[in-house]
Amino acid sequence: MSCPPEWSLGAYVDGELQDAERSDAEGHLVGCERCRRLVVELQAEARTVANVLCDRAPAEAPARQVTSSARGLATGFPVTLGIIACGVAVFGFLLKSRLPSGMEWIRPAHWLGAHEMILDVLFTMRDEVPGMVEFALAIAVTASAAALITFLSSVLLRRLGDPKALGGVLLLGLGLALGDPSPARAAADVRLDQSVHVGPDEVIERGLLTSGESLIIEGKVVGDVVAFCERVAIRGVVEGDVWVISREFELTGEVKGNLHAFGEQSRISGKVDGSLYNGSDRVTLEPEATVARDAFVISDRFTHEGTIARDLTGLVSRGELQGAVGRHAEIWSERLEARAGTTVGGDLTAHVDDEDDARFDQAVQVAGVSEILSDDLALQHLRSDYQKPGFYLWRLVWLAAAFGVGLLLLHLVPRLFDTDVASAPEFFRALGLGFAFAVLVPIALILLALSVIGVPLALIGASIYATVWYLAVILVAILVGRSLTSLESDSLRDQGLALLLGLVLVTIAFHLPWIGGLVRFVGMLLGAGLLLDRALVMWNARRTPAY
């Protein structure tokens, strides 16, 4: 349908068309951008002529409601902090008091025993749920990742202008994300059989990805191993990293990279040349076990009789130490026992509820400071943190980095930060959104990783996830800064000042004694929620013509 004459559009703007003519015009406008633009222009002209004839100043563009940010934050933050503080108080009370038997499950440390439950869920989902669901999930996450990349690249494209440069940037980015100097990641052998057995003389030149009943490696795997099985036993050599989710895990051989294990039972009597990250119900490092770097352990029962060359960090219910730790050993636990034979090259620190819950045998050899910290001493420890100049130095470094990133983003994507927390309901909505994001995305990423082919995408997703949290803090800083400076202009300089002020305040707030962690938690959720909301709005606005 050809475009209507301009005078007809003028009559449309003046609201003077008859019903039939008006719907014809509107029907045409839906599909014709030229006419839409013309209509917008005619409206502006009508306004101008009317304003001039009536001697009215044109309506001011609505001033940014700078104080509204303050209102939303001012009402939302205290309420949220109050609720969480109450929750923590109850929590803390439960932690410390002796509960009648049968009620022990309330104590959070016992949730570590939820390993079994979680594994049951994971294995059941993997086995019972039809592959289509995994596939659909993988597609959904891939699509979102692609959408995110497209959005970012369109923003970059507008700025860089040259598609080839953009292509180069993207490739570089992807390459950095996926690439790895070690040859191990080049490609992987994917085995989805029930039981995978790598024989004693077998060598797998690439990595190995498997999801099945069991995995036994007696030979050699030159790449990384990623396994999701009921039972995993590594008796041979793995030259790369190992990522394992299993009910039973046993290492008698050697892992040249890092070992990441999550499961029910982990028994290590072999050698790990990298670091050990273990989150299992029961973790045992036998006397022959060696970890050449650091060990991080989260478990219900942890027994260490082997050798850890560097630091040991643990979050356990019950810990028994009898082995060697090269540097510092720091363990948070309900009960900790360091028996004779334990040697620690640095400090040995036990965080327990009560001093009686930790027992260090006389014969324990600790080269550095050996201390048992319970709540009373926690405050002293905290204060000492503030006395170290290094603490402040690192805060400054973080602040400078965040400021740089924030400025860059304000310049490239200013509309991303064009958000506001005008009222308490908006605050809570953003908080809820942030919380949903915090919880749902890791689940989605794990499920994606479980589909095996989705592992690289899950890794990309994980880095995007981490980036969002970082940006969330910057956004909150900008909001705080804006509401306090009441600067109306959109110039980069003014926005940068608001950002700087906000960052300083946020840094201080996040590091206040006691409530600092809480404020940070709430602030990050809020920022993430607002960011997501904004990004969604911007994505939608791109596709619908504005008129």
Added chain:
Amino acid sequence: MSTRVGNPETPDPAGVREVLGRAQLGDRSALTELYRQYREDVDRLCGRMLGSPSEAEDAHAEVFLRAQTALASYDPKRPFRKWLLGIASHHCIDRLRRRQVEGRLFSAEDLDPDTHAGRGPSPLASALGEEARQQVSLAIDALEDRYRAPLVLRYFAELSYREIAEQLELRPEQVGVLLHRSKDRLRHQLGRQAGRS
């Protein structure tokens, strides 16, 4: 998607209605009050329509005289301002016609609805600053009577196309074309002014 500028259909505030009521009954003080309230609007309309301050003064007095006479037949349901400005425009148009040699305001060409080819961005749409608005004001004043009148009737007196058609003795469809022409002339005028400065 009506974008009628201004709000001509808002009912008169209670105060005005009260004064009107008294004026209709012949209360002289009420008349004076009405006169005071709407003097500026009438002045402005006459000023813009006629383009000359002295003529506007004459017209102004004449308008209020006519309004006084017609007050008895005024229908309170209609917004007063519009009614009054209707009388004012009617009178101004009469005067404009008298200026023309043939006593007609518009020629056939003025009302010919040919479509113009696409034009560049309008300087009229983007006139926001104080100075720009001054330019627009000058440009409006510099327009010929017959182009200026429809703009004033529509965007100042806020008359509907039908009402404008009645005033100008045209058909309502022709009003749209006329306004389009007027705006076109205004754009040209603005362009000329910009070129000169």
